[in-house]
Amino acid sequence: MTVLDMNKLKQATNLQEVLPEVWEALQHKVSRMIEQIGDKSPHVAPADTGVYDDMRHDWWTAGFWPGILWIMHEMTGKEHYKEAAWGWDEKFDQKSIQPSNFHHDVGFQYLPTAVIKYKLTGDVDGKRRGLLAANFLAGRFNIAGNFLRAWNQDKTGWAIVDSSMNLSLLFWAAEEIADPRFSMIAKAHADTVVNHFIREDGSVNHIVSFNPLTGEVIESLGGQGAGPDSSWSRGAAWALHGMANTYRYTGDMKYLRAAQRVAHYFLSMLPEDSVAHWDFRAAESLADEPRDTSAASCAASGLLELADALPGVQGRPYREAAERILLSLTQSYATWEHPEHEAILVEGTGNKPAGQNINVALIYGDYYYVEALAKLQGWKSRIF
Numbered sequence: 001m002t003v004l005d006m007n008k009l010k011q012a013t014n015l016q017e018v019l020p021e022v023w024e025a026l027q028h029k030v031s032r033m034i035e036q037i038g039d040k041s042p043h044v045a046p047a048d049t050g051v052y053d054d055m056r057h058d059w060w061t062a063g064f065w066p067g068i069l070w071i072m073h074e075m076t077g078k079e080h081y082k083e084a085a086w087g088w089d090e091k092f093d094q095k096s097i098q099p100s101n102f103h104h105d106v107g108f109q110y111l112p113t114a115v116i117k118y119k120l121t122g123d124v125d126g127k128r129r130g131l132l133a134a135n136f137l138a139g140r141f142n143i144a145g146n147f148l149r150a151w152n153q154d155k156t157g158w159a160i161v162d163s164s165m166n167l168s169l170l171f172w173a174a175e176e177i178a179d180p181r182f183s184m185i186a187k188a189h190a191d192t193v194v195n196h197f198i199r200e201d202g203s204v205n206h207i208v209s210f211n212p213l214t215g216e217v218i219e220s221l222g223g224q225g226a227g228p229d230s231s232w233s234r235g236a237a238w239a240l241h242g243m244a245n246t247y248r249y250t251g252d253m254k255y256l257r258a259a260q261r262v263a264h265y266f267l268s269m270l271p272e273d274s275v276a277h278w279d280f281r282a283a284e285s286l287a288d289e290p291r292d293t294s295a296a297s298c299a300a301s302g303l304l305e306l307a308d309a310l311p312g313v314q315g316r317p318y319r320e321a322a323e324r325i326l327l328s329l330t331q332s333y334a335t336w337e338h339p340e341h342e343a344i345l346v347e348g349t350g351n352k353p354a355g356q357n358i359n360v361a362l363i364y365g366d367y368y369y370v371e372a373l374a375k376l377q378g379w380k381s382r383i384f
């Protein structure tokens, strides 16, 4: 049974009317998820079963579930969240000495595990693991093209917009050991995002291929979007949130303006219920295209970052937009009435062009929903 009054929730026209109850219900939900998820590394829960899979524990998504638990622990002080989160960064240690899948996404993996564990508990192994991951990420920097290379294989000149979110690992390391090399690399990559990924109209490329020896741009690629000129909504959310974070760390207005440009485009493309389709340019009519609730929750959290960055009335529209998105997710895309469902949000889209994970729950959609609601509840620390 949910502690939410569903009638009141459905009738709410403003998130603030129901926020305390939603936050309370979320705590119950996450506590139940601990029982349901156990030792699994959740990534995707299909719509028909609502049961999270058990993805390999070095997959790029492995940090999000522990990240939810750490935020809940910090916000409530309750130990069971911490106990369930504790061992995750230790698993990464074991994976890093086996043939592993570590790549540009060590930020997604280590920030919500090792780094937050260290921040909240002072655990020195968490710090060591976080710094190791930051060094690994810095080592992926291509000095000719000013980008962090994506993936491993043979795509030595590829960079992707998702890495905008990994930059916080480098900024954290720079502060932690007072070494500006890490933030110089992060800023150089962020400049490449501004110059080559965010288009003039605020839409965003997923992949840019560079000549890895000269740094010249070869071409843009569609990647997880509908095509090279399309507008993958989660890519936009990564850019929005990532550039807002970069502004928080650097104070450089160019990143704030870049985040605003993406935000304005993103908001202008939303359907009536404010939850993004998977690609804003997937088709002439988006009516039959799937939504992506992970793009929605990540963008909402990024919009709250923008709202915090801007004074008073300048920040208000971003906060209101974030609350509209979050209210819609809470009313129409959450599993409150189906406690057997192991996820929080339904209707995510993983990779539509590859035919993978369409109309499913995605753990990163759940993570950014929790992150955004925590921000509205006064959470001041940050992971990303």
Ligand code: GLY
Pocket: 162, 224, 234, 350
């Ligand atoms: N490649 C990360 C994502 O699916 O957004």
